[in-house]
Amino acid sequence: xxxxxxxxxxxxxxxxxxxxxxxxxxxxxxxxxxxxxxxxxxxxxxxxxxxxxxxxxxxxxxxxxxxxxxxxxxxxxxxxxxxxxxxxxxxxxxxxxxxxxxxxxxxxxxxxxxxxxxxxxxxxxxxxxxxxxxxxxxxxxxxxxxxxxxxxxxxxxxxxxxxxxxxxxxxxxxxxxxxxxxxxxxxxxxxxxxxxxxxxxxxxxxxxxxxxxxxxxxxxxxxxxxxxxxxxxxxxxxxxxxxxxxxxxxxxxxxxxxxxxxxxxxxxxxxxxxxxxxxxxxxxxxxxxxxxxxxxxxxxxxxxxxxxxxxxxxxxxxxxxxxxxxxxxxxxxxxxxxxxxxxxxxxxxxxxxxxxxxxxxxxxxxxxxxxxxxxxxxxxxxxxxxxxxxxxxxxxxxxxxxxxxxxxxxxxxxxxxxxxxxxxxxxxxxxxxxxxxxxxxxxxxxxx
Ligand code: NDP
Ligand code: 2IT
Numbered sequence: 040x041x042x043x044x045x046x047x048x049x050x051x052x053x054x055x056x057x058x059x060x061x062x063x064x065x066x067x068x069x070x071x072x073x074x075x076x077x078x079x080x081x082x083x084x085x086x087x088x089x090x091x092x093x094x095x096x097x098x099x100x101x102x103x104x105x106x107x108x109x110x111x112x113x114x115x116x117x118x119x120x121x122x123x124x125x126x127x128x129x130x131x132x133x134x135x136x137x138x139x140x141x142x143x144x145x146x147x148x149x150x151x152x153x154x155x156x157x158x159x160x161x162x163x164x165x166x167x168x169x170x171x172x173x174x175x176x177x178x179x180x181x182x183x184x185x186x187x188x189x190x191x192x193x194x195x196x197x198x199x200x201x202x203x204x205x206x207x208x209x210x211x212x213x214x215x216x217x218x219x220x221x222x223x224x225x226x227x228x229x230x231x232x233x234x235x236x237x238x239x240x241x242x243x244x245x246x247x248x249x250x251x252x253x254x255x256x257x258x259x260x261x262x263x264x265x266x267x268x269x270x271x272x273x274x275x276x277x278x279x280x281x282x283x284x285x286x287x288x289x290x291x292x293x294x295x296x297x298x299x300x301x302x303x304x305x306x307x308x309x310x311x312x313x314x315x316x317x318x319x320x321x322x323x324x325x326x327x328x329x330x331x332x333x334x335x336x337x338x339x340x341x342x343x344x345x346x347x348x349x350x351x352x353x354x355x356x357x358x359x360x361x362x363x364x365x366x367x368x369x370x371x372x373x374x375x376x377x378x379x380x381x382x383x384x385x386x387x388x389x390x391x392x393x394x395x396x397x398x399x400x401x402x403x404x405x406x407x408x409x410x411x412x413x414x415x416x417x418x419x420x421x422x423x424x425x426x427x428x429x430x431x432x433x434x435x436x437x438x439x440x441x442x443x444x445x446x447x448x449x450x451x452x453x454x455x456x457x458x459x460x461x462x463x464x465x466x467x468x469x470x471x472x473x474x475x476x477x478x479x480x481x482x483x484x485x486x487x
Contacts, residue, residue, distance in 0.1 A: 040069055046079070046086055047072045054095050061144025063363060067151050067388060068095050074470035077459045082478075088486050090478045097150065099123040102143065103193040105171055107186040110179055118142075119190050121169035123203055124150040127480040130201055131167035132157055132416060132423075134208030137215065139174045146170055148363070149208070152387055153416070155473030156409040159448050162420035167203055169194070175210045176327075187218035195223050200231040200426070206419050207236045209362065212282060212324075213248070232426025235419035239431075244422035246437040247415075252286025252385065253438070254414015255358060255406075256294055257445035259383040262406050262465070263356075265453065268380065271295035276354035276379075277314075278302045278346070279361030280323050280330050283385045283412065287358050289316050300352050302361060303330040306344040309352055310337060353377040360385030368393040375401055384408035399464060410452045410469040417444045 040051050054068050072091070079085055101121040108114055120143060123131045133153040136145070146168050154166030171190060175183055198205060207216055216236045223233050237243035246253070256270065263269050273296045277288045280301040288298040297313045303323075308314070308330055318336055322328045331342050343349075350357065350370035357379055359366050363386065371394035374382065382398055383406030384390060390398075390405075398405040418441055425431050448469075455475070456468030 041073050042076050044076050044079070047076060047091075050091055050095065053092075058144070058147065061147060063148040063388070064144045064151065066392065067148040070392065070466065071151075071155065071470050071474065074467045075474050077461075078471055078474065084482065085478055088482055090481050090486065093481060093486055094125065094154070094474075094477065095151070097122050097124045097147065098126060100143070101194075101197050105173065105186065105190050105193070107182070107189045109182050117171050117173040117186070119169070119171045119193060120146045121194060121197055121203070121205070122146045122150040122167060123197075124166040124168070125154040125477060126165035127477050127484060128158060129163035129165045131203035132164035132206075132419065133167040133169070134206045134416075135211045135215075136168070136170035136208040137173045137175050137210035138170070139172050141170045141172045145363075149387055152409055154477055155470060156413045157416055158473040158476045159410055159451065159469060160413050160417040160420060160444055161447060162417060162444075164416065164420050167205070168208070169205055170208065170211070175215070180214070183215065184218045187215050188222040191219045191222040192226065194219075195226045198223075198233055200233050200423070204232065204419070204423060205234055206416070207282070209281065212236070213238060232423055235422040237422070242422070242426050244418060244425055244431065244437055245434040246441060247418045247422055248282070249286040249289070250418035250441055251283045251412050251415030252288070252360070253290045254417065254441055254445045255283070255287045255360070255383060255385045255411050256290035257414065257442050258411045258449055259356070259358070259381065259406055260294060261446055261449035262383065262404055263381060265449075266404055268404075269295070270356070273297075273355040274299055274353070275356045275358060276300045276349065276352050277358045277360055277385075278307070278349050278365060278389075279359075279386065280319055281361070283415070284358075284360035285316065285319055285323065287360050287385050288314060288319070291356075291358070292316065296356070299354065300349055301330060301333075302346045302349050304346055304361075305329055306331060306342055307346055307349040307352075308333045308340055308342055310340040312339075350374050354379055355381070357382045358385050359389035361389065362386055363388040364391050366390045366394050368397050370394065371397040375403060380404060382406070383411045385412050387412065395466060399466070405465060407466045407469050409473060410448050410465060413448055414441050414445055417441060
């Protein structure tokens with residue numbers, strides 16, 4: 040741990056002790072604890088009142104069995120999770136991830152990050168995350184529907200529009216949200232905004248589909264402009280080809296960049312002419328296919344069957360939008376060697392700590408996930424607002440609000456970094472700005 044502070048070292052040791060074999064959670068906590076060291080020097084009451092120890096402990100963890108029946112009549116058993124991490128500033132809020140790699144440690148790391156991200160949005164939302172080790176890949180629509188109904192049958196006991204409002208994440212998009220919303224409504228006999236990312240016909244918000252990717256570009260453009268650079272005329276490498284990656288690529292192009300890569304867990308596509316984003320949407324959103332199929336329409340593009348090699352492609356700006364720890368220090372060195380001057384995280388925790396240190400030490404502009412990808416959850420909070428009003432705003436209004444939120448997040452993270460003597464370090468800035476609002480609120484609400 041990069042601190043000599045005995046108190047923080049003790050907190051970290053207890054987190055490791057109490058949450059064994061959960062390396063992703065340890066990684067997320069360590070970064071925040073290191074960042075808040077200067078805050079604790081100014082605000083010793085956070086130590087006295089146990090705020091730091093409380094913030095690393097989820098308020099509640101729900102873990103349940105999810106039985107479902109496949110198309111051949113065979114029963115399968117998956118695990119479901121919801122980690123309700125912190126409700127100081129609003130109802131629990133955060134996505135659901137369906138992916139075979141999901142276990143308690145992944146959900147805890149994501150829920151922990153969500154506390155500070157949600158705080159940074161400036162909107163009244165607490166932090167949570169959930170999901171299952173169910174793999175939607177290769178399943179029929181009916182299998183996914185039965186799984187979602189079974190998952191929601193248990194989850195519905197623990198959520199509500201003023202309690203906890205889940206949304207999508209990896210493996211959970213409009214289809215899954217629809218099935219889960221239908222089941223919640225059926226069980227509770229109530230039409231409420233209990234999920235976000237809903238279809239537009241039943242309370243969804245315009246821009247929510249695009250929000251994480253668009254927001255990532257709005258944030259990144261602020262960071263670039265502040266340093267005399269811009270997306271305009273730049274070459275961008277995007278990893279992933281899911282919800283975040285597609286709309287990050289789309290907005291980067293609208294802002295004047297050329298996006299040359301997309302990927303999935305099998306491999307990446309390099310298209311020197313610029314990625315055909317409408318084709319990627321067809322392959323991934325409509326057909327639920329593999330990114331390799333891109334070659335069927337663009338035989339002059341290159342497919343490399345190793346997704347981790349994507350960072351060897353020469354680019355000015357890298358936007359990792361696939362998953363955690365997808366970019367290590369070797370990849371960071373390659374990006375630097377090839378002239379990359381900015382990295383901004385669309386995925387949650389995609390860069391390993393050593394890669395982040397490398398970027399900061401080598402003057403590469405770095406937008407940390409909590410700040411850079413907060414546009415998705417911010418727009419989810421705007422969906423909640425519209426649901427409370429029983430009204431819906433038009434695209435331009437929501438997009439304008441998203442843009443303002445992302446600009447403010449940049450300003451607040453950059454401001455906090457400067458205020459605590461770490462100018463230009465948005466990792467520290469985002470952690471401090473996110474932490475202060477939640478910690479002050481916990482203090483005012485009493486900890487015992
Ligand atoms: P999707 O399910 O739409 O897409 C995920 C993409 O990442 C796919 O291309 C997938 O490839 C790839 N991927 C997933 N797991 C792995 C893995 N273990 N190794 C390599 N590639 C992988 O998810 P999203 O686009 O919604 O999420 C992407 C990231 O963005 C996640 O980190 C998520 O937490 C984060 N995020 C999402 C938000 C949202 O609003 N959706 C908001 C903020 C952050 P394959 O098909 O091969 O699995
Ligand atoms: O990681 C995230 O911020 C999300 N998956 C979006 C959460 C949400 O509630 O919209």
